Amino acid sequence: xxxxxxxxPPVLELRRVVKSFGPVVALRSASLVLEAGxxxxxxxxxxxxxxxxxGVIAGVHRRDGGRFEIDGEVVDFASTAQARDAGIAVIxxxxxxxxxxxxxxxxxMGRQPRGRVGIDRRAMRDEVLRVFGRLGVRIDPDLPADxxxxxxxxxxxxxxxxxxxxxxLVMDEPTSALSGAEAERLFAxxxxxRDDGRAILFISHRFAEIFDLCDTVTVxxxxxxxDTVPIDDTTVDELxxxxxxxxxxxLYPKQAAPIGETVLRVSGLTRVGAFRDVSFEVRSGEIVxxxxxxxxxxxxxxxxVFGVDRYDAGRVEVAGAAVRPGAPAAAIRAGMAxxxxxxxxxxxxxxxxxxxxxxxxxxxxLARSGLLTSRAERAVSRAWVERLRIRASALDAPVGTLSxxxxxxxxxxxxxxxxxxxxxxxxxxxxIDVASKAEVHRLLSALAAEGMAVLMISSELPEVxxxxxxxxxxxxxxxxxxxxxxxxxxxxVIRAATGG
Numbered sequence: 001x002x003x004x005x006x007x008x009p010p011v012l013e014l015r016r017v018v019k020s021f022g023p024v025v026a027l028r029s030a031s032l033v034l035e036a037g038x039x040x041x042x043x044x045x046x047x048x049x050x051x052x053x054x055g056v057i058a059g060v061h062r063r064d065g066g067r068f069e070i071d072g073e074v075v076d077f078a079s080t081a082q083a084r085d086a087g088i089a090v091i092x093x094x095x096x097x098x099x100x101x102x103x104x105x106x107x108x109m110g111r112q113p114r115g116r117v118g119i120d121r122r123a124m125r126d127e128v129l130r131v132f133g134r135l136g137v138r139i140d141p142d143l144p145a146d147x148x149x150x151x152x153x154x155x156x157x158x159x160x161x162x163x164x165x166x167x168x169l170v171m172d173e174p175t176s177a178l179s180g181a182e183a184e185r186l187f188a189x190x191x192x193x194r195d196d197g198r199a200i201l202f203i204s205h206r207f208a209e210i211f212d213l214c215d216t217v218t219v220x221x222x223x224x225x226x227d228t229v230p231i232d233d234t235t236v237d238e239l240x241x242x243x244x245x246x247x248x249x250x251l252y253p254k255q256a257a258p259i260g261e262t263v264l265r266v267s268g269l270t271r272v273g274a275f276r277d278v279s280f281e282v283r284s285g286e287i288v289x290x291x292x293x294x295x296x297x298x299x300x301x302x303x304x305v306f307g308v309d310r311y312d313a314g315r316v317e318v319a320g321a322a323v324r325p326g327a328p329a330a331a332i333r334a335g336m337a338x339x340x341x342x343x344x345x346x347x348x349x350x351x352x353x354x355x356x357x358x359x360x361x362x363x364x365x366l367a368r369s370g371l372l373t374s375r376a377e378r379a380v381s382r383a384w385v386e387r388l389r390i391r392a393s394a395l396d397a398p399v400g401t402l403s404x405x406x407x408x409x410x411x412x413x414x415x416x417x418x419x420x421x422x423x424x425x426x427x428x429x430x431x432i433d434v435a436s437k438a439e440v441h442r443l444l445s446a447l448a449a450e451g452m453a454v455l456m457i458s459s460e461l462p463e464v465x466x467x468x469x470x471x472x473x474x475x476x477x478x479x480x481x482x483x484x485x486x487x488x489x490x491x492x493v494i495r496a497a498t499g500g
Contacts, residue, residue: 010034010035010069010072011034011071012057013067013069014057014066014067014068015031016065016066016225017063017066017067018063018065019055019063027063028224029066030052030066030220030225031218032218034168034200036167036199037195038194040199040201040214040217040218041202041203041210041216041218042203042217042218043204043219043239043243044219044226045221045244045435047222047391047406048222048223048243049224054090058077058080059078070087087165087167087168088166089158089168089169090169090171092157092173093175094150095150097156100144100145101144102142102143103148106145106160107159108124134162134192135158135159135189135192136188137189151178155186167197167198168200168201169198169201170201171201172203173205187209187212205432207236210239211231211236214231216231217231219239243434244434251437251438251466252462252466254467255449257449259285259469260284261283262281264282264305264317265317266314266315267279267314267317268315269311269315270311274301275300278297278301278477280479280482284451285449285453286454287445287448287454287469288454288456288470289458289467289472290302290457290458290472291461291474292497293498294459296476296497297476298426298474299426303338305424306331307331308328318336318421319334319335323336334421336420337415337420337423339423339424339425339428351398352399353395353397353399354381354392354394356377358381358384358417359381360414381417385413387413388413388439389409389439390409392406408428412425412443416447423444423454423455424454424455425454425456426457427459428444428456429441429458441463461490461493464488464493465493468488469484469485470483470488475496481493
């Protein structure tokens with residue numbers, strides 16, 4: 001791509017853009033400038049307007065006011081096709097591909113080149129191999145999309161954008177479900193796209209990524225532009241203060257709690273190929289952190305304890321009573337609750353109302369003579385909406401219309417409404433902003449202080465060290481260390497996780 005004229009207008013510019021959905025104002029005054037050959041971060045709390053801004057850029061939403069320019073020319077996209085034709089591509093954190101179609105077919109869906117007789121499949125395949133070579137990745141172009149990891153699916157979406165000659169790439173939380181190695185591979189690709197002269201908008205809640213990858217950062221708060229600064233001229237603390245409008249002085253508000261009797265006892269639990277001979281306890285008032293590298297077996301262990309997956313040997317007890325294996329309903333009756341890591345797929349039904357979603361897991365407890373009234377649903381959900389500070393326009397609002405952080409809290413409210421003795425939380429703050437993280441941490445600490453036992457799985461080491469009374473470290477499917485809080489240093493955890 002040829003060098004851009006320094007006197008040329010920005011590749012993309014939003015000026016004081018406004019967008020409402022009925023009575024809800026999503027954008028009050030969104031402003032953003034993207035330059036060619038730059039990676040530009042967009043940060044803000046959940047609900048700050050980032051997703052709506054992306055929707056305007058991508059042609060999903062039409063703005064109600066303000067100005068939207070591409071190369072200095074005013075545009076008003078009425079469809080995603082118009083945005084695509086203008087050179088815009090959006091890479092989401094969980095790309096949606098046609099699973100039964102091959103990589104090549106997904107990349108050229110709806111625009112297959114014609115040969116002398118039908119579709120020119122060789123030309124399609126050659127072009128995909130050329131783009132993959134340019135990106136420095138090795139993916140079988142004939143492999144069905146169902147066989148790809150999330151990281152490879154994102155690369156397929158990037159390859160699709162390049163075959164469309166996209167000049168503007170929007171990456172919305174692209175690393176939230178990636179391992180460290182996968183994220184580094186993605187960053188190498190992003191840097192090569194930047195060096196090729198493309199403009200990249202990068203949305204992430206992970207400050208380490210932003211400072212490592214981005215050149216400039218724009219902060220949004222409450223649907224409005226706050227500031228744009230070069231990344232070298234700011235700090236994490238300054239960005240956090242700009243995002244939330246105040247200082248978040250305590251991200252890990254761990255309060256002391258009396259440790260009581262054993263609530264969960266796991267003995268010799270084994271699932272062939274996932275984990276083996278795992279034994280541990282979690283007591284009332286205790287937060288036990290479960291740490292380890294990706295693939296160490298942490299999430300598989302949590303699913304087996306809760307009964308989502310069956311195990312081959314061992315025993316799970318709650319308050320001294322055995323829990324039937326492979327039966328989540330039995331786990332719930334025993335007093336367990338599981339907040340899954342993938343809330344979008346396993347935690348919420350987007351079309352379901354906030355009230356019904358919160359009451360869903362507690363229906364048996366709330367029903368009278370087998371009937372659950374809407375009054376009972378709304379009563380229990382209203383209490384949890386207030387306690388967890390869930391931002392929803394109404395209790396009847398579909399969960400899918402809420403921000404990521406609020407959806408997270410709805411899932412948490414759903415399980416807390418069952419009155420559990422043990423709460424298992426898998427990646428409790430994945431994909432949410434720093435202020436919401438502090439609120440989740442504060443809630444977990446308060447629940448432990450009330451006597452609940454908490455098993456917390458997290459890939460973020462500061463979170464584990466900041467919140468846990470005790471840290472269990474898994475390596476290759478086994479418990480490699482059981483560290484009390486005062487001995488759980490970063491070095492000790494990493495040494496146990498890696499076998500170093």
